[in-house]
Amino acid sequence: MENKKNNKLIFAIFGIVVAILIAIIVILVIVLNKKSKTTVKESNVKKDNVAIIDNNSNKNENSQNLNSNDTNATTDNVTADNKISKNPIATIDVKNYGTIKVELYPDIAPNTVNNFITLANNGFYDGLTFHRVIKDFIIQGGDKKGDGTGSPYLSDLDSSISEEQDKEYAIKGEFKANGYDNSLKHTEGVISMARADYSAYGKTEEGYNSAGSQFFIVTKTTPSLDGLYTSFGKVKEGMDIVHKIENASTSDDDKPTEDIVINSIKVDTYGENYELPETLDCFDLYSYLINNY
Numbered sequence: 001m002e003n004k005k006n007n008k009l010i011f012a013i014f015g016i017v018v019a020i021l022i023a024i025i026v027i028l029v030i031v032l033n034k035k036s037k038t039t040v041k042e043s044n045v046k047k048d049n050v051a052i053i054d055n056n057s058n059k060n061e062n063s064q065n066l067n068s069n070d071t072n073a074t075t076d077n078v079t080a081d082n083k084i085s086k087n088p089i090a091t092i093d094v095k096n097y098g099t100i101k102v103e104l105y106p107d108i109a110p111n112t113v114n115n116f117i118t119l120a121n122n123g124f125y126d127g128l129t130f131h132r133v134i135k136d137f138i139i140q141g142g143d144k145k146g147d148g149t150g151s152p153y154l155s156d157l158d159s160s161i162s163e164e165q166d167k168e169y170a171i172k173g174e175f176k177a178n179g180y181d182n183s184l185k186h187t188e189g190v191i192s193m194a195r196a197d198y199s200a201y202g203k204t205e206e207g208y209n210s211a212g213s214q215f216f217i218v219t220k221t222t223p224s225l226d227g228l229y230t231s232f233g234k235v236k237e238g239m240d241i242v243h244k245i246e247n248a249s250t251s252d253d254d255k256p257t258e259d260i261v262i263n264s265i266k267v268d269t270y271g272e273n274y275e276l277p278e279t280l281d282c283f284d285l286y287s288y289l290i291n292n293y
Helices: 001-037 112-121 204-208 240-245 285-292
Strands: 077-079 084-086 089-096 098-104 130-134 140-141 191-195 214-219 233-237 262-268
Touching: 077 204, 089 130, 098 112, 098 240, 112 233, 112 262, 204 240, 233 240
Parallel strands: none
Antiparallel strands: 077 084, 089 098, 089 262, 098 233, 130 140, 140 214, 191 214, 191 233
16 A cells, blocks of 8 residues: 555656656747847847847937948959959849849958858748848848748758758858958948857857848948948848838837738849858757757
């Protein structure tokens, strides 16, 4: 009789332990899903793991001449054989909004431009959305999942990649904090790459090198982004469309209440050939935490 009671007690304790472990795993998965979002910080102030903008911090910044910080950004380049080559132009067609034309700067961020051109002209962005919109800051898009957690695959760059070889990838951040000389400031209309932030886990470099497909367009000059994100082009036509998008109604997590769909992004390279980008393996935050905590 005493043994039966002991057995029941053991089973009860075992059941409680299993339930606690399952609860911990569920909570961990939810937290990781939020933490691994590819995004761009608005300031050093955070709310629910998502940075929030400090509107007062940019009052004086917005009065600057928006063209004064654009260095080395020219429409025509002179090649070694003295031929004039034009910078590529990306045409972003946004459903129910209009067209945005962006000049890309391969001389400033060559690998990032290669990546963007390849994805765009392979149709990767067609049908995706601007999933994050913050007035007086940015509009962000280019995520397959539509929530900031998605990454592109090698097969999105090269359709000949086999299923066995295919995997998510990232590209190296081409900005000052990551040891790269990028002179393009985040003034109004500049396009830049969103990335993850793993600094809270002591993995700052992995965050620097976590950009993939998601990009953002700056709607108001924001010097705090300079040197921390890869700027690689600037809007030449359609800034009114960008501002129209930034004024869209959004939910508490900055997601538009109605989908803002990117019909297509196509890049005119004016006959120039742009190589496939150099890629990196994506940092697996989930595995890192499981193995180290």
